[in-house]
Amino acid sequence: MFRQLLGRLGIFLLSLVAASFAIFVITQALPGDVAAVILGHGATPEQLAAKRAELGTDRPFLVQYLEWVTAMLGGDFGRSWFSHLPVTTLMAPRLGVTGSLVSGGLLLAVLIALPLGAVAALRRRQWPGLLTSATAQVGMAIPAFWAGIILVFVFGVLLRWLPPNGYVPLGRDPGRWASHLVLPVVTLGVIQAAVLVRYVRSAFLEVLAEDYYRTARSIGWTKWRALSRHGIRNASLSLVTVLGLQLASVIVGAIVIERVFVLPGLGSLLLDAVATNDLVVVRGITMVLVFAVLLINAAVDISYVLIDPRLRAREAS
Amino acid sequence: MKRAELWVGLALVTAVVAMALVSFVWTPFDATAVGSGPRLQSPGLPHVLGTDHMGIDIFSRILVGARSALYVGIIAVGIAALVGVPLGILAAWLPRWGAEAMMRATDVAYAFPALLLAILLAAVFGASTETAMVAIGIATIPAFIRVTRAGALSVLASDYVLAARAAGTPAPAIAVRHVLPNVAHLIGVQASVSFAMAILAEAALSYLGLGTPPTVPSWGRMLGDAQTYLFGHPTQALWPGLAIAAAVLGFNLVGDGLRDFLDPKLREVA
């Protein structure tokens, strides 16, 4: 077990290095002079040269990369080119926003998708199953931002049940925090649930085709109880993988949702930084998002060991 | 039932393709002439679906937009398949450590979902349809590698490949004669699903202003533009939204239908 964890950690670190390098290469490929963009028009050549030196863009590529990485290890993601604020300062208050949105969305997606996926699998020839599958298909085909805008229109503007957009930190007012998150979480969760239902369905369908499921029924479990006793655990093996992959798309989906609902999260910071070409910020946020995804992947791998005794035992021998 | 799924999907995809083809020879109005008609008209005659904020006939624009949708999908999926499939087959052939390294690399690549990569590339190289397509294509490569490798592994482990090797068939011939045809359906399924994803991703990018420029009739762009007028002119957002949903649904259904149709295991489930 310990060796397995160690090996996984090694892979995780290697992946981080690879990912950070990729991000750095891409963000360094910027055509044109960064200093000119930062200073805006009207800057003198001296001002430009000074800026270049300040940014370090006049040094060799690898040196810049290594500096970036070492600084990051010390928690320093650099300073925004424009606001001159540390990137960590910019990101810190936004982590909570994106975190609430992503975890809320994922939770909702799972809560919706698990039962519906089971229905879609077990009742796949009757109307409840067909209806669920069809609804999921349609749900998957709807652009998330479109769904969000329509929710804003209906619940925010027409009915005025919920605030159409904006954010209130949890610490300031929990009630308003929740009311502001309802629409975005529902949008993200429902759309992701539609995707998830398919996976849950096919994971359950696979279980239904397994001999042990038939064995379970042969000793007297009903369809549903056999599925809940023997299905969920086994299906979760493949579902955990899917959830890991799904999380990546939930995080990315959050970028769009944050824009629709004007949530001050990492996604909107990323988009703002993209709009202003603040590549230090873009780089920092991308790194954090990718870090999160890789971390989840590692967690998923480790959770297999916990779920599947076959893997656990392999370590023992 | 499975067939129904496939048929509905095929019908939708055919409709999209037909729209794209028709748009080459005929559109009711010029799909790019700005200010030629009254703006923000409701559906009626002669503008069947109304006009947009620039006074362009929406129906014409929807027709031409089908081209963009297909274009985005074809290029993105094309990149992903052209790179991913050979790499996938190679990964199946490589010795353990080589394959392991390659799969770990795809894991890292998986950490850059299409939208994130597109945003990153847009930040650096500027937003355009091409950037979006390339980003979506690159981000989809790992999916193709995985699918192809999984398929190729089982093909390579099969007895008919063993028999072919015993019959002295060289490796490239095995790849072409045995592996490719037997993973083609998996690739087809993946392509179909990725196609749908590409269309959705392009729409999201256009909404964020990082995708197709406004001059090019694209459903994603139309939807992005139309949402500004949603409160006053809801039908503006309806048509491109429906078009996207229909195309995505079509490709997803085709993919799923193919999968269920081709996977005997799922067909015979108890």
Add this chain to the structure above:
Amino acid sequence: MSLFEVEHLTRVYATGRRRVLALDDVSLTVERGQRLGIVGESGSGKSTLIRLMASLDKPTSGTVRFDGRVVSGVPERDLGFLRASVQLVLQDPRSSLNPRMRVGSIVAEPLRSPLIRRERRQVDQRARVREVLDAVGLPADSADRYPHEFSGGQRQRIAIARALAPSPEVLIADEAVSALDVSVRAQVLNLLMGLVDDLGLTLLFVSHDLAVVRHVCPDAVVMQAGRIVESGPTQRLFSAPEHPYTARLVAAIPAFRSRS
């Protein structure tokens, strides 16, 4: 000189951190024209042995000689003589035929191999395909059809036809009838024995079914856990097994019994 000479063959599979000793210092000779059975439980190393003999895999140590020439660990391009002379018939007729190739192409595949063509010169592929299909008792129009259009027994005939196409000297049958119904099994076995007789082939017949091996092969080796524990005339192995494992194997064969 024996046709096959196998010396101290060892094969270790490494999967993850586990190492499986699939073949443990096996030595064996096969004479020209011999019909040799290889029996043993699942996992005893039978398939590994014949894969190495056909040089489809590299041994961890030891050598395989065919017709006096070393074939183990030799690059593929130098194996023309082996590929032209040794052909395989595998267990599952469903998985040993590429479902997306027509029967004609399947059977012609060995003929298209550059290695085999170098050895066997050019042959008229279409004619040869017709010939071997006929030899295994399949109608000539089979060539244009796909494997799934055939029954299990017919598919195994296709596999045999493919093996016969390059006019090999040696036929290796790895559990060639194990996946077949008893009734179909009889037909295929009859065909196989007939062809081996008519063409004077050497036959390596792998099976876990001792009754079948006794019927088909005059000689046999018994494998257990990667080792050959006993070898000799099949009749003797049955009537007077020397190794306790052989004895257990023989005793376990289900026999018809009357219950009333």
Add this chain to the structure above:
Amino acid sequence: TGAGQQAPAPSGAPTAGATSAAPAPAPEETRTLVIGATAEPQTLDPTATDAAAGPQALLYNVYETLVRLDAAGDLKPLLAQAWDVTPDRLTYTFRLNPAAQFSDGTPVDAEAVAKNIERIQTGTTAPKLKNQMEVVVGTEVVDATTLDVTLSRPSVTWLFDMAGAAGIVMNPEGFDAAGSETAGSGPLTLDRWTPGDSIALKRNDAYWGTPARFDEVTFRYFKDPNAMNASMLSGQLDIISNLQAPETIDQFSDEGRFTIIEGSTEGEVTMAINNGAAPEGVPAGTGNPALQDVRVRKAITMAIDRRALLDTVWHGKGTLIGSMSVPTDPYYEDLADLHPYDPEEAKRLLAEAGHENLTLRLRPPTLPYATKAAQFIASQLGAVGITVQVEELQFPRQWIDTAMTNADYDLTIVSHVEPRDVATYANPAYYWRYDNPAVQEAVRKAGEGTIEEYTTEMRNAARIIAEDAASVWLFALPNLVVTKEGVTGVAENANSSLSFDVTTIAKA
């Protein structure tokens, strides 16, 4: 012009000793004002960048200047009660209001003002502000409330600039943390900044002048006009500071709930034409040589129906202009009909110039109005036989790099929001690449002359470039403000200070 909209209460600029003047409003209920805005500040230091966002929220509200611009665009005292100028127009003497104090209680003295001027010149401040402050050669603290400022040459614009971000008087204690904290002397102070969402200001209880009417003023930022409209429609906002999608203005037509104010801004939406000048020391532009012919430029101007364009692109809101000048400029002259829409004449001019088959690259930045206008212009120029290839440039980086810095374009479209920017035509290195000694002379004279000379010479320059068709001035951007019923005192026009001045605003 804006008098009708003026708040009934006195403006935030206090009279001497006004500290105890107005009684504080009843404290029971927090009085809040929420303003929807588009561009969010990157930093709380309005002098760090030349972006409009910082001054919009903070200038006059949190930070004060020696002098301020009122709603009519006139200079009024603020921190300086009065000021004198020497006859040679080189030395300004400011007399500070002795009551003025920063939010931490320290007085706003001459020393502090001098430090701020020095900071603009030498600190990490925006190049634009440095350029504005460049004429200052020295400051002298006469006493605590008297400051002399000496210029190198007479300047008409300097004092105006001092009413903007360049003139901000920041508590010198707060220089170092200016990016994330405020240290002003205004009626409001920073409550909290939620990047990506809002800036909340609260009442400065120690304000030295007329106290603020609101306990809390929040600027909320929206990238997406639709989201801003949704917020307004659902009652979350009191004011939309500037409606970005004019087509959506009909949503606020319910007069019982909303008031729409249509004012003007200093922004000219301009289609730049690459005039092809190649001054020394500047990267050679790559404009189509045909554009050096004034007939071609006139033809392009006359081929575009700007009224229809305004209707399409900006919902008919805004003013048609004929040169680089907006109606609020003192030197404004209506030249909108100088080259009227006349496609036939345009074709004739093109034929005369021998350019019947012209192909031009129109490279707009990726901004909504620019791309929309580009589409429109492309089809109109097409009608007179000019083939237009629209190639978008990502804004800002790619556009600045390509169009602005390297003049690698034939036509491009951008809104110029800087006040009084006719002067840019006097700079041949500017991306217009327009080189006309007459204009250069006029602008120089204007800068150094008296107010009257300034007005005459600037009008002159604007007229010359218009006759030269140096660019196509499409329209002047309107200032479209939407307020909730009961909100009064919002300035009609946006002025060059860039401030969204809430001190004049009241809410019923």
Add this chain to the structure above:
Amino acid sequence: MSAPASNGLLQVRDLTVAFGRHAPVVRGLDLDVAPGQRLGIIGESGSGKTVTALAIMGLLPDNARVTGSIRLDGQELVGLSDRQLSRVRGDTMSMIFQEPMTALDPTMTAGRQVAEAFRLHRDRDAGRARSAVLEMLGAVGFDDPARIADSYPHQLSGGQRQRVVTAMALVNRPELVICDEPTTALDVTVQATVLRVLDEVLDAVGAGCLFISHDLAVVSQLCSDVVVMLDGEAVERGTADRVFNEPQHPYAAGLVATARLDLLEPGTRLPTVADHVRGAR
């Protein structure tokens, strides 16, 4: 064909099973098993043996259409709901499947899976279930039942797993056990052990048995009576001795002939079904 005896344990009448819109794969099948009787079903692959077994257990997929009558202890099973059937399954009747490697849930210990069957129908008490499980595991030939009970399926060999499955099927002492080729996937030596254990436990429990196999020798060892199926129909039935020694139907005759390799001279041509069927069908 002799009329089957009535009032037995299991009575199948005119059983017909079809999938979707396809032609029926079991057609008008009659079967009878008396208490304690062992009935073998033989027939080539695809003749409908498994489908018959699943039909009796009520485990066919949704798209299967079952008509006819299946009575267990006089209770009609056709038309019962899943819930009603689940009370019978694992209690009065149970089933042992072909593939021991996949029949057990990989994420649960063997003991727990056997205990599940017990607790579901007999006694919810965990302690009593445990002792019943250990006793049953002992009965299927394990020397150290406790260790086996605490093992996960992957830690057991194929033969061991098949015995665990057997224990699951028999722990509630059902009246009818259906075995679908329980040893086909096993090695001969293991097969011999499992068959011996099965024989003993069935005797000990006194259960009736429906034993499906295509290995005639195995059937002859375990069963007193035999039904031969061909294309979904029973073409021959009788005592095992009679069917194996004097098969009537040509197909049955062919089947028996090809199976009796032990009666042939090595190297000679094998008799095939076709030899027998040719004239008759």
